[in-house]
Each structure stands twice: as C-alpha cells, then as structure tokens.
Amino acid sequence: MQYADFLQNTGENFMIYKEFLITADPFNADLLSGILWELDITGLSEEVNCLKVFSSSISQIDIETILSNLVKNNMLRSFNVEENFIEEKNWNEEWEKSREVIQISNRIIIKPTFKEYIAKPGEIVLTIDPKMSFGTGEHQTTKMVLRLLENSIKPGMTVLDVGSGTGILAIAAVKLGAVSVIANDIDEWCYKNSIENSELNATAGKIDFRICTINEIKEDNFDIIIANIQKTILIEICNDIKARIKSGGILILSGLLYVDEEDILHIYNTAGFSKIETLQMEEWIAIVFKCQ
Numbered sequence: 001m002q003y004a005d006f007l008q009n010t011g012e013n014f015m016i017y018k019e020f021l022i023t024a025d026p027f028n029a030d031l032l033s034g035i036l037w038e039l040d041i042t043g044l045s046e047e048v049n050c051l052k053v054f055s056s057s058i059s060q061i062d063i064e065t066i067l068s069n070l071v072k073n074n075m076l077r078s079f080n081v082e083e084n085f086i087e088e089k090n091w092n093e094e095w096e097k098s099r100e101v102i103q104i105s106n107r108i109i110i111k112p113t114f115k116e117y118i119a120k121p122g123e124i125v126l127t128i129d130p131k132m133s134f135g136t137g138e139h140q141t142t143k144m145v146l147r148l149l150e151n152s153i154k155p156g157m158t159v160l161d162v163g164s165g166t167g168i169l170a171i172a173a174v175k176l177g178a179v180s181v182i183a184n185d186i187d188e189w190c191y192k193n194s195i196e197n198s199e200l201n202a203t204a205g206k207i208d209f210r211i212c213t214i215n216e217i218k219e220d221n222f223d224i225i226i227a228n229i230q231k232t233i234l235i236e237i238c239n240d241i242k243a244r245i246k247s248g249g250i251l252i253l254s255g256l257l258y259v260d261e262e263d264i265l266h267i268y269n270t271a272g273f274s275k276i277e278t279l280q281m282e283e284w285i286a287i288v289f290k291c292q
Contacts, residue, residue: 024079141254144286157223167194254286
C-alpha cells in the first residue's frame with residue numbers, strides 16, 4: 001500500500017464502503033494514486049497490476065473523469081474502472097499492517113508509533129501517524145520536499161509550511177534546525193493530526209499550527225516557505241507566498257507532475273522567483289526557488 005493507505009474509521013473502526021478496481025496502460029501506481037487522492041477517497045491499496053480505491057461517497061464517473069484527463073495529456077493510453085460494494089472490515093488493523101519504517105535520506109527516517117526503530121548516530125527520526133491527513137512520507141512529493149528541505153535549511157531559520165497535512169514537513173523543519181515554524185491547513189482533521197504528531201516528536205513548542213488560508217497569515221519575512229499541494233492552488237497563492245517570504249528566501253514547491261513545471265515556472269518567475277533546481281521522482285517533481 002502507498003500514498004496515505006488508510007481508511008476513515010468510525011467509532012468502532014468499521015464502515016461500509018465501495019471498492020473501485022482500476023487498471024491502466026501504462027500502469028504507474030504512483031502517478032495514479034497521486035491523482036486519485038485529489039478525489040474524496042478514504043483509502044487506496046496497490047496490487048500487482050491494479051489499484052484498489054475505497055470510498056463511501058464518490059462514483060465510478062468521478063474516477064473515470066479524472067483519469068480521462070490523463071489520457072488527454074498523453075500520460076495514459078487507456079484505463080478501466082470496476083465498482084464493487086464491500087462488507088465491513090477493520091481498517092485500522094489493515095492499515096497498521098501496511099505501514100513500514102521509511103528511510104528518506106541518510107539522516108531522515110519516518111516511522112509510525114507502532115513500529116520499533118533504533119536511531120543510528122546523526123539520524124533524525126520523524127514519528128508520524130497520519131490518520132486522515134496526507135503526509136505519510138511514502139509518496140514521492142513528500143520524500144523530495146524532505147530531501148530538499150534537508151539541503152536548504154540552516155539553524156535559526158523561520159519556516160512557513162503551507163497546506164501542512166500531517167505536519168510532517170513542519171516537524172522535520174524544526175528537527176533540522178528551524179527556530180520557529182508556522183504551519184497552516186484548512187482542514188480540521190489535518191489540524192488535529194498535526195498537533196498530535198508534533199507532540200509525538202517533542203516539537204510542539206516551536207510549531208504554530210493554524211486552521212486558515214495563507215492570506216490570513218499576518219507574519220512575513222520567512223527564510224523558507226514550503227508548499228506540497230496541488231498545482232492549481234500553487235498558482236492561486238503565488239502572490240501570497242511572495243508577500244510572506246524574505247528577499248533571498250528559499251521556496252520549495254511540490255505536489256506537481258513534470259508536465260506542470262512550465263506553467264509553474266512561468267507564474268513564479270513572473271512574480272520574482274528564480275529556479276535553483278528541480279528534483280524528479282517518477283512523474284512527480286519538486287522545485288526550489290530563490291526569491292529575488
């Protein structure tokens with residue numbers, strides 16, 4: 001299982017749900033899972049030649065519409081979606097079985113609370129339980145931002161994490177040396193989950209988690225801003241980011257496919273950002289900018 005492979009639990013951790021069996025040509029699990037998570041799905045599992053998507057609210061048409069856009073962009077040749085209704089299951093148990101310790105770099109390790117890991121000298125261990133928030137560390141975009149943040153951050157820097165999800169990037173920023181971090185998201189699940197994860201990592205005193213949009217953040221002059229969210233939102237908030245980053249500050253963007261790079265570069269170059277580097281994993285990219 002990959003990319004936030006968990007399902008929403010009810011009071012008893014059981015629910016009725018629909019299962020969508022998705023095949024595609026070519027079959028690229030990371031590309032498909034990343035796109036499908038934009039829908040209101042409650043879980044996703046990767047099989048040998050297909051993906052299984054679980055939801056209690058979306059329809060087969062919803063999935064076919066979003067995959068048709070990949071065909072139009074020549075990223076898929078064809079796809080097929082089958083819908084089934086599934087009986088109740090304890091998804092907390094299934095999800096926990098799927099989670100593993102993840103090595104992001106020579107220094108950064110991610111683990112859930114229910115997995116044991118003995119840190120080696122110099123390693124930074126992030127303990128993350130995602131619940132209903134994106135940011136397990138398994139997806140390429142999270143991995144890339146963590147690696148770029150590791151290379152960019154210096155002790156004493158201030159950081160803004162836009163669309164913070166589980167809080168994983170904000171927590172990493174503190175453990176890498178940031179003196180203070182503001183992390184915002186518009187989702188209450190993310191807000192609660194990020195606070196819990198911050199407490200697990202003993203970083204709560206240095207991270208200010210908020211339920212708000214970026215234009216509600218009054219602070220500015222951040223040394224680093226990170227945003228791992230969808231392309232359309234990154235385009236919309238470009239000016240808001242520019243207003244809050246210091247001259248010479250570093251901006252790290254991800255949540256992007258490689259086909260998005262030209263559009264993002266056009267918007268952000270026009271706003272006064274110059275590209276330092278682009279990192280790519282599979283179809284996904286992360287871009288580092290410097291504010292002029």
